[in-house]
Amino acid sequence: MPLVIDDPVAQRFRVHRSAMTSPDIHRAEIDHIFAKSWLYVGHESEIPEPGDFVRRPVGGRPVFMVRGVKTGQVNVFHNTCTHRGALVCRQDAGNSKVFQCFYHAWTFDSEGQLKGVPNREAYGGGLNFGELGLRRVARVESYRGFVFASYDRDIVDLPTYLAGAKDYIDLVVDGCGGSVEIVRGTNQYSFGANWKLLVENSVDGYHAESTHDTYFKYLVSIGTDLRGGVSGRALDLGNGHAVIEYSSPWGRPVAKWEPLFGEEARVEIDRMRADLVARHGEHRAHTMAEVNRNLLIYPNLIINDIMAVTVRTFYPPAPDAVDVTAWALAPVDELPTLRQRRLDSFLTFLGPGGFATPDDVEALESCQQGFAGGGVEWNDISRGMGRTSMANDEEQMRAFWRRWQHQMGAVADLAGAR
Amino acid sequence: MTAAAVTVCRQEVEDFLYAEAALLDSWRLDDWLLMFDEDAKYEMPCNDAPDGDPATDLMLIDDDYTRLAARVARLNSRRAHREYPHSRTNHQVFNVRVDSLGDDVSVTASFTVWRFRAGRSSCYVGRYRYRLRKRDGGLLIVCKRAELDMTDLRDVGDVAVIL
Numbered sequence: 001m002p003l004v005i006d007d008p009v010a011q012r013f014r015v016h017r018s019a020m021t022s023p024d025i026h027r028a029e030i031d032h033i034f035a036k037s038w039l040y041v042g043h044e045s046e047i048p049e050p051g052d053f054v055r056r057p058v059g060g061r062p063v064f065m066v067r068g069v070k071t072g073q074v075n076v077f078h079n080t081c082t083h084r085g086a087l088v089c090r091q092d093a094g095n096s097k098v099f100q101c102f103y104h105a106w107t108f109d110s111e112g113q114l115k116g117v118p119n120r121e122a123y124g125g126g127l128n129f130g131e132l133g134l135r136r137v138a139r140v141e142s143y144r145g146f147v148f149a150s151y152d153r154d155i156v157d158l159p160t161y162l163a164g165a166k167d168y169i170d171l172v173v174d175g176c177g178g179s180v181e182i183v184r185g186t187n188q189y190s191f192g193a194n195w196k197l198l199v200e201n202s203v204d205g206y207h208a209e210s211t212h213d214t215y216f217k218y219l220v221s222i223g224t225d226l227r228g229g230v231s232g233r234a235l236d237l238g239n240g241h242a243v244i245e246y247s248s249p250w251g252r253p254v255a256k257w258e259p260l261f262g263e264e265a266r267v268e269i270d271r272m273r274a275d276l277v278a279r280h281g282e283h284r285a286h287t288m289a290e291v292n293r294n295l296l297i298y299p300n301l302i303i304n305d306i307m308a309v310t311v312r313t314f315y316p317p318a319p320d321a322v323d324v325t326a327w328a329l330a331p332v333d334e335l336p337t338l339r340q341r342r343l344d345s346f347l348t349f350l351g352p353g354g355f356a357t358p359d360d361v362e363a364l365e366s367c368q369q370g371f372a373g374g375g376v377e378w379n380d381i382s383r384g385m386g387r388t389s390m391a392n393d394e395e396q397m398r399a400f401w402r403r404w405q406h407q408m409g410a411v412a413d414l415a416g417a418r
Numbered sequence: 419m420t421a422a423a424v425t426v427c428r429q430e431v432e433d434f435l436y437a438e439a440a441l442l443d444s445w446r447l448d449d450w451l452l453m454f455d456e457d458a459k460y461e462m463p464c465n466d467a468p469d470g471d472p473a474t475d476l477m478l479i480d481d482d483y484t485r486l487a488a489r490v491a492r493l494n495s496r497r498a499h500r501e502y503p504h505s506r507t508n509h510q511v512f513n514v515r516v517d518s519l520g521d522d523v524s525v526t527a528s529f530t531v532w533r534f535r536a537g538r539s540s541c542y543v544g545r546y547r548y549r550l551r552k553r554d555g556g557l558l559i560v561c562k563r564a565e566l567d568m569t570d571l572r573d574v575g576d577v578a579v580i581l
Contacts, residue, residue: 092466183474183475183476184467184470184474184475184476185463185464185466185467185470185475185476185477186464186465186466186467186476187464187476187478187571188465188466188570188571188572189570189571189572189574189575189576190571190572190573190575191575191576211499213497214491214492214495214497214498217491217492217495217497218485218488218491218492221484221488221491222484222488323572327476328476336473336474339473339474340472340473340474343472343473343474343475343476343477343480344472344480346476347477347478347479347480348485351476351478352478352571352575352576352577352578353462353477353478353479353576353577353578355488355489355492357576358498358499358500358501358575358576358577358578359498359499359500361500361575361576362499362500363499
């Protein structure tokens, strides 16, 4: 029996909890999902100049992304010396023309070419410098500045993979004036729950009112009108990607005013909205300005365009642990007052010190602890089946789980998952 | 310190910081909030940008007095799920250095904040930077900034408690 049971007739969708607890399933996910998907590496804005680099794990493997000095292209390399393995990039970010392994001083340039080997005459047969360059990750492509890599040489191209998610990346980027950048400052936190619970939570409209009561109370205390509530729809975007799009009481830096922003901001926000209408027409401008998007790009990238824009990726070092890395995304050349307002808005809800994220962490750890007790074997993810899916339904999670079951195949079976 | 500018001695500042720590550890947050002036700020930069400026950089926390009061109200409620029930904390302050800053007092200090909850222990280590103001014979906090020495929050998960 598969771990994901999709029964449209009975309008019942269930996921077996061993999908969240089994070490065998976790190991299989590394091979079947993280080695076979397009994974988010970073944003081109993090490395604007030739030689700029960032290093980070992608799919649990150490890589670094560097803008080549010769080509200006974004290179993503396995962060390991081709000699005997040491990391060649040992800073999280910086600028360098060369990457020298400190162990034996082999030196590579920003395009990965091996440039220097001390005492090379000791190699009787000669060293083939061409073969000993830094190893590129099998596939690297970017879309609207978002750089993805895949360890699967045979994976479909990125635009095909992104399917319907492309349009939503476009909405985020075009809503920001067409050019976006990652803001300095990174949230790196971890907690004790399965990574797929964070997938669900990141696109879960149903939990907002109950889990985040203190956030909404804060909004009320500063004069926000909650009457409109949270309402909208959920969409399956293909290939495991999904989105919820909905109206909300909170404001949006582009371009929906709320009391948090202060009276003096009204005129500016109205102007930004008028700009969007002029460029994109009323319908698309409305979608950009007033509609929130929680976008899941399968398997582990979230772009939430809400009271600010956050980009969040994560990886499971164990079945019951997840490492999260998140950033703020903003328009390039945003006016200082607008940038400050955006960052302020971000912190009301998002991040490890925000009024909401810690409570999400508590909820997900609580679920994981609940699984450990046994007794109940299945999670129910049926909400909204048999109707046009609302943002507080669970169709977006079903889209993820269907793709997950498909990629895992026979491995994700009750008989094998212990 | 120039002789003319000395308005407060280190012992007075240390007593103030220890009193603050005691209020936080006993979860008397309403009383803790009274230690802040009404134009006060409470800031925490991201681990990878300890010099972060809230105007241009993403922070972990950037509270003005209104949001700080909301943070207290949140933590006092039973709906701040990450902190209900509350953690046990132990705020430890040391290496206190005091300097004058115009009419205000600039203080830097090292801190270790231990947090225990549900069988789990976390430890926050870093540096406080305070700006204090002399008022009615006592001190008020104008700005409290907590800069973390940990390179990330992987071991602690979040900063739902006040450091």
